[in-house]
Amino acid sequence: MKPKFIKKDELIVVGQRGSSFETGAIWQKFLDLYDKFGIFEQISKNELYKVRLINGKKFDVHFGMLTANKRQSPFYKMLNIPAFEYAVFEVALAKGYDEQIVEIEEWIKNDEKYEQGRIEGTRFLIEHYGVKYKEDDFDNSVIEIMMPIVEKED
Numbered sequence: 001m002k003p004k005f006i007k008k009d010e011l012i013v014v015g016q017r018g019s020s021f022e023t024g025a026i027w028q029k030f031l032d033l034y035d036k037f038g039i040f041e042q043i044s045k046n047e048l049y050k051v052r053l054i055n056g057k058k059f060d061v062h063f064g065m066l067t068a069n070k071r072q073s074p075f076y077k078m079l080n081i082p083a084f085e086y087a088v089f090e091v092a093l094a095k096g097y098d099e100q101i102v103e104i105e106e107w108i109k110n111d112e113k114y115e116q117g118r119i120e121g122t123r124f125l126i127e128h129y130g131v132k133y134k135e136d137d138f139d140n141s142v143i144e145i146m147m148p149i150v151e152k153e154d
Helices: 019-037 099-111
Strands: 005-007 011-019 047-053 058-066 077-081 084-092 114-115 122-129 142-151
Touching: 005 142, 011 019, 011 047, 019 058, 077 114, 084 099, 099 114, 099 142
Parallel strands: none
Antiparallel strands: 005 084, 011 058, 011 077, 047 058, 047 122, 084 142, 114 142, 122 142
8 A cells, every 4th residue: 555645734624523432423413513504714515524633542533624714613623733744545445444544554654764743742644535435335435544744753
């Protein structure tokens, strides 16, 4: 599994956040708020993001959409991700999500040049549900996993 490399400016993900054990409920809460309030200056209406904030064996999830405006309804939670370079992997959901995540984690462990980037000491991955994700066609859906990377220090 080989990534492509891209650089992204700051990402502002407006949505909902909570424990990975409550993923379905967090997702539904975000959708309910989105239906009620929308998002100001939303960057793309057809793209969703799930950020996995990894702290040891536990992780939180933050579901949302990108915006250019940090002023949103107070019912939303904001996640500001600073500019990073990313290793981007295409993950075909029919091939098994968990197995491919393990491959991505092995890639970064064994890479000689890069290590995983962090926000305030916390590792994270971004799942991007873009044009190749088909909500009603799982077998043909592809998402992008964006792993922030920084060069290893000597």
